[in-house]
Amino acid sequence: MSGIGKQFPGVRALDGVDLRLLPGEVHALMGENGAGKSTLIKVLTGVHPADSGTIELAGRTVSFAGPLEAQQAGISTVYQEVNLCANLSVAENIFIGREPRRRGRIDWKRMRARAAELLRRLELDIDVSAPLSSYSLALQQMVAIARAIDVEARVLILDEPTSSLDAGEVRQLFHVMRRLKEEGIAILFVSHFLDQIYEISDRMTILRNGRLVGEYLTRELSQVALVSKMIGQELAELERLHGEARTFDRPLVEARELGRTGAVEPFSLTIHEGEVVGLAGLLGSGRTEIARLLFGADHATGGEVAVGGAPAALRTPRAAMAHRIAFCSENRKRDGLIPDLTVRENIVLALQATRGWTRPVPRDQQDELVGRYIKALKISPPNPDHLVRNLSGGNQQKVLLARWLILEPRLLILDEPTRGIDVGAKAEIQRLVTELSDGGMAVLFISAELEEVLRLSHRVGVLRDRRLVADLPNDDTLTTDTLMETIASGGRA
Amino acid sequence: GGSGGGSGSGGGDGSITMGFAQVGAESGWRTANTKSVQESAKAAGITLKFSDAQQKQENQIKAIRSYIQQKVDVIAFSPVVESGWDTVLKEAKNAKIPVILTDRAVDSKDTSLYKTFLGSDFVEEGRKAGKWLVEQYKDAKDPVNIVELQGTTGSAPANDRKAGFQEIIGADPKFKIIASQTGDFTRAKGKEVMEAFLKANPDIDVLYAHNDDMGLGAIEAIEGAGKVPGKDIKIITVDAVHDGMQALADGKINYIVECSPLLGPQLMDLAKKVVKNESVPARVVTEETTFTQEQAKTALPSRKY
Amino acid sequence: MTTAILDRLGARGRSVPAKYVPVLVTAGLFVAMFVAGGIRYEGFATGQVILNVFIDNAFLLVVAVGMTFVILTGGIDLSVGSVVALSTMISASLMAGPGWPPYLVVPLVLLIGSALGLVMGYIVHAFDIQPFIVTLAGMFLARGLCYTIGTDSIPIEDPTFTAFAQTRIDLFADLWISPSVVIAVVVVLVAAYVLHYTRLGRTVYATGGSEQSALLMGLPVGRTKVAVYTISGFCSALGGVLLSFYMLSGYGLHAVGMELDAIAAVVIGGTLLTGGSGFLLGTVLGVLVLGLIQTVLSFEGTLSSWWTKIFIGLLLFVFILLQRLFSARRRT
């Protein structure tokens, strides 16, 4: 690709960007949130027509009218948000468009068998005939990957495929990527996890504000240099935050034998004021379910909750919010944002909901709050009247986070809050969480990134197979390795 | 007994069950028609099975088919349209159930499919309206500007009343229909269309409305435009429902052609005869008249609908 | 009685995937309704009554099948009723006027219907306009074309056509159906096959689930959208042909409001108007439920015009409510 330019109304997303992708290499596409990575990928695969520039594939100039043509030309893509059809079964999502057929009709049996086998290669053993909507976001991401790698392709593009995967899945994915690389497939990879970039990529292209910064060999560029090229300035050394075991004496939320049949086994958990409790566990282990129960997003089928010492009925999100509990959900597309509303409206939405429709949040207060968080989280473009649907993935995540931060709740439940967020902003968010908890806010922190959990939490709850198996103080003995061990052994060790 | 009286085997033994498939309840006229049938059935001791087709022919066919299924003694219905009854009427004939048409005819070539047809003649109504108009303006030299408010586009009364009227006035070139538009048989539409007519055509002499309701709506529009209905603009309508007769008596309408909905008593008589296998005339025209303003004043107190 | 059936259904439902529950519940309620009718009215619980529901609604069934395709993609087609009317009108006028033979007229009508659908589908897809307004324009257009052909109803007297229309296919024991029923059943089977066993069918579901995702997954979304409107146009035209068998006439006011009946049948059958979820069997049941309500009304036989409407509303309400309650209970 050379000289690619793309202009959206009011935003210059790409400006003269070049990209070379060689067979048999893993090429990382790097840049801050909103730098233009996803847009570049969409231009490459024909989702958006380019305003300028040319695309060559194996020496021939091409221009795709849509993803279908790109796919036919051998480019297989996993786009940033999970773009699958939740109403179809897992097997169909993997095979739709190229279903195995027998005598002209779709061979459902073979399709299911092949899907199950494909997923088993990614170490997943799930019911492939169940609708995709019944699985968690991380699993859906894996299904999307499975779909992409099964295609006979010359080019594989992965836009933040690992944003909600945990270490095990990432390892599995990398395993597959290496094998494909050896087969001579060109892989374009986007991720905000620098460790992953350094582990898998051979070369990288860095974008900043829609412009090309340069192309580098991964092993020749240090992490610090990479970050400074991405954000255009030196990043102050990442504070070595580390949560520590402390004792808190004022319990805020106490769950006793709370559970929901089919979702999580009954668990007991106490979160104190000012305490950050992390939840660790593998994909589908029930972290999200716990969060949803505490927020009243799902009905508990047993157990009780006390808030501030008094029993509380958290039957609806509204009820939970009345107790000043906030919940930033992991699936921003499905459970979070209203794509047709503006950044401003999305940020003040929860605040407005608590006030009811008769008392609108005054305009100047809106401006103040929204302006503050646009700046603090570096939401770009920094225009509060931009539609959320037109923001980049990471910036959308920031908007969602801002919605709950302005509520200043007593308990903030964060489910994968840093999903798809770039290094700079991630540090900022972590700093915010620490600050808030120092100010007395309780935080329940869920992240697939164990390191992040350890860095922030005072205490870590470990889940396995939908059961809370351990509740560990975050002292010096707790490391990612010991945490992994606990998860693996189911807390018995 | 909810089990229905459909057990009569088609003979003349005691009580008669009649299946009546009504068009719908689209107008006050139709409602009066329904009431008349229901009341006369009760008076004549006939068990009535009634169904409302909501203006849809397919519903009427379904209803007739279900009457055949229920083995009623006689079927009567007011066809929504003229065509398309052969199949179901043949089924009735095969089941040996006699059929009486009311209100509108069917255009089947095979007249053995029904025993008789009882009802008004819409074309004749249009002619009556036209004749009165020709009579009124027989001395006039100037062209006569007519506007027409048609019934629902495509419906039989609209088609026929238009055709009958046209047939008569078409003979004299001084009669000119300068605007013609559908008013859907309703007052609201009649008023709306007339407002537009009044603005687009400054010089209107006569209004011909296919029913009273549209005429009544138009009267409001004419009054709103500062003209006097019945004087500045002469008004002819069809139906003679109570409100229309009132307006006629008040001098706001000039002439009404009656189209009587009270078919019930005649229908029951025919039904009894048909069931007993007595011969009946193939065509029974309802007794209908026309009203001028003076006639309306005398007739008004005794109008039932 | 009814509860027993539903209980049994519920018991079996435990092993049924959740997506089949609404259809099963609808089927159960349909049976319950039939049984209740049989108890209440003499001569109701006979095979022919059920067959009559099919005979009387064959055209609606065909139209609803086309509508199912459209609704599954998340679209809507308001033009169906008018296209049905236009088809009867064209058939009748061509056979009555120039005296064309049916084997020329029928294919021509089917072609015109499909072409209308194709054009609407193309506009929806190519210009990104809401289907509601495109097909509403189509509805006006087709109805308007009817009136330009003529405002009177035109009888069909072609001997072949009438003979076919009046054919009775005798089954066992005095039961009979019309050829239209056979055609409708074939249409249903073919459509079910297409939806379940072909790529087109699966793309229809995917498009309805999430159009954007389907596009990004490299599915031919545009082609599919054009295809479903074409299918719907074809089905409407075929429905129109069946209606001309039924009525033996062409008329501009035929099938007024049939689009609502078709949409209602599809939605009662458990298909979501937002697209992506539903089954053709549901649509068949939806049509049967509407037909059965009509049958119940004519057996009731004593309702005045307005009570008829209120009664239809009530029956519909009770039916939908039970359907909702039972499916909801099954899901939790």
Added chain:
Amino acid sequence: MKRLLWPLLVLAALLAVNLFFTPSFFSVEMKEGHLYGSLIDILRFGAPLILVSLGMTLVIATGGIDLSVGSVVAISGALACLRISEDGGVFSAVVLALGLCVLLGLWNGFLVAGVGIQPIIATLILMVAGRGLAQLIADGQIITVNSPSYKVIGGGYLLTVPFGILLVLVVLGVTAFLTRRLALGVLIESVGGNAEASRLAGIRSRGIVITVYAFAALCAGVAGLMISSNVSSADGNNAGLWIELDAILAVVIGGTSLAGGRFSLGGTVLGALIIQTLTTTIYSVGVPPETTLLVKALVVAAVCLVQSPKFRDKVFRRAGPRSSPRPAAEEKVRVTA
């Protein structure tokens, strides 16, 4: 406001057509102490449609649809006229009729939000049964009333302006205030944009949906009073027949998506005016009834095409001097040169 540019152009074009056929079309005169003219007529006869469309806009914004408005129009008129013909109390009749309408709206809302029935079916129930109810109230007849004060609502004048127009302005003002000044609008849009996300944001979506259906029914009720008052009679059979289609069309022309989310009150008013202008144009230009629908189809098609950016794109591209349809290819020349 740029979004409304194209509908505005269509409206202007329609009016221009009228001017061509009827030169006096734009003249507004005073007649017997009130404004008189075709433009006034369009507003006056369009008033009920505008009202119904306003209610429909909010319903559609929540991702729903209300098919029952036509029946509610009929019920409201029938009940009010029945009361007036019985004892003459106009005020109590109006209150009673509107009260019933709100109840019916609550019923719709309850079915949609409480029971979880799909809106189109939930409101279809009332659409069918409601028409029967209206006929039941009126006993299938047309109830004629002779009350000058009732006549005011739809046929009267206040300060030379038709009362109906003022009523529309008031309702429009109140709606705009509730939705745009207060926070109702953004909550409705968020429920329509993403219902689950709204629930998780703590929005009482059930309450909002029910409110919106009640509001739609209230608007329809007022429209029903207007229609029946205009002709001093209630026609349970025909009043408001098919008005739901026109209302939905108005909303869609106005740029609100049937999928829910963003809505535009101004667009809806414009859409309703386009429809009414079209109707009036058809009457005054003298389009024969048989071709009315063809004209309507053409105009609707034109409106939707001209509103589509993709269509304008294609047309302008094609009209432009030999530029290739794919911009990438065009640029290629520049880059390689």
